[in-house]
Amino acid sequence: MTRQTGTGPADLPKGAAAPAEGRREAIGRLGEGARTDVFEVFRQEKDGDAMRHAGNVVAPDIELATHYAREFYSRRQESVRLWVVPRVQITDLSDPGLLQPPLDRSFKKPGGYVMRDKLEVAKKRAAKEKAKAKGAGDR
Amino acid sequence: MTTPARLPTRQLIAPDVPRFDTSGLAPATRDALAELLLTLADDEFVAGFRDSEWTGIAPMLEEDVAFSSIAQDEIGHARVFYEMRAQLTGEEADRTAYGRQPHEYRHARLLDHPRNDWAYTITRRWLYDTADAVRLEALAGSSFAPLAEVVAKIRREERYHLLHLDTWLGRLAGHPGPPRDKVADALETVLPDAASVFAPLPAEDRLLADAILAAPMADLAARWRTQANTRLNELDLRQIPDAAPPADGRRRDEAAVAEGFRSLWDEFTSVYRSEEGVEW
Numbered sequence: 001m002t003r004q005t006g007t008g009p010a011d012l013p014k015g016a017a018a019p020a021e022g023r024r025e026a027i028g029r030l031g032e033g034a035r036t037d038v039f040e041v042f043r044q045e046k047d048g049d050a051m052r053h054a055g056n057v058v059a060p061d062i063e064l065a066t067h068y069a070r071e072f073y074s075r076r077q078e079s080v081r082l083w084v085v086p087r088v089q090i091t092d093l094s095d096p097g098l099l100q101p102p103l104d105r106s107f108k109k110p111g112g113y114v115m116r117d118k119l120e121v122a123k124k125r126a127a128k129e130k131a132k133a134k135g136a137g138d139r
Numbered sequence: 140m141t142t143p144a145r146l147p148t149r150q151l152i153a154p155d156v157p158r159f160d161t162s163g164l165a166p167a168t169r170d171a172l173a174e175l176l177l178t179l180a181d182d183e184f185v186a187g188f189r190d191s192e193w194t195g196i197a198p199m200l201e202e203d204v205a206f207s208s209i210a211q212d213e214i215g216h217a218r219v220f221y222e223m224r225a226q227l228t229g230e231e232a233d234r235t236a237y238g239r240q241p242h243e244y245r246h247a248r249l250l251d252h253p254r255n256d257w258a259y260t261i262t263r264r265w266l267y268d269t270a271d272a273v274r275l276e277a278l279a280g281s282s283f284a285p286l287a288e289v290v291a292k293i294r295r296e297e298r299y300h301l302l303h304l305d306t307w308l309g310r311l312a313g314h315p316g317p318p319r320d321k322v323a324d325a326l327e328t329v330l331p332d333a334a335s336v337f338a339p340l341p342a343e344d345r346l347l348a349d350a351i352l353a354a355p356m357a358d359l360a361a362r363w364r365t366q367a368n369t370r371l372n373e374l375d376l377r378q379i380p381d382a383a384p385p386a387d388g389r390r391r392d393e394a395a396v397a398e399g400f401r402s403l404w405d406e407f408t409s410v411y412r413s414e415e416g417v418e419w
Binding site: 057070114 | 201208299302303306310
């Protein structure tokens, strides 16, 4: 789950797919032919952190989108880096046929092996060897 | 039983404003510095208030948030300058900001013009911010260290404001038809007042002699004209004339109060005047 900060007005409803062709919206008040795109914004809270999805902004081009991303996701100095990506550039893969195959795949998960007893033995052995090494060192 | 001491709420100087000792300053220097700080503060205060008029009515939601944030930045800069001045004059920053009569404000005439439409706002603000950038550059090396210190911080924010305004100016001017026409019309109206940001200061000689100001306002005006005209030329827009008189030759403290400012003053002082002397 990504933490959402700010209030991007064009947030996708939960579970909705990003439209393959991006969302172009006409804004009537800007005059006929005025178009805006949705830009997804990712932010890094501090150096070394992963980039996390912050939200999105609607803007007529990447330049203004960058200005708006700064205001929405870093105006209170909460980010050290932003990535601004036109939504049209994002490839959406949500096909259940590809991501959720119908056959049993439990053998690909690292579960199902009984490790408890083996682990217990290994731990005891490791502890014994450690004690022996320590005793040798004291002498 | 002792009552806890009450902090003097109005005299507090915010922690980001440098505190300084004024005892070493000659009275003439102190007065000249106070006057300079007042022009800087009033410019930012009026520009910020004008910007705030777009809150809720900007062309797009995103722009609304961005422009409102810029408005807050500008009023924040004004606060810093007012509070620095307060240390020189002993007058509370709030009183200076809200408690004067219209003719006592020292902002540039360029900022008297009402906000009008979006293209007009962008055009005027771009002219002001390009001029302000040149002025701040000249103050960054001021011999008065506390001023140089805050100017360095303020320039970091102003750089972004100018980028934002310049993006918009380029967009509007580059779009034939109403957007470009409106920018051209706005330039025609405001250009005669644009150089007013560099109107001579009453004690400018003193500021220059003390190296508080690096160059005379007239020199800064010439520097700004060259820079701004390069960009205007790129956009194939009207040039700032060489002879643009700083506020028709009058000093800032002599310029008459414009009608556009009087109505603005009525509004931004209305709450303060509603109950004068009260502690908020």
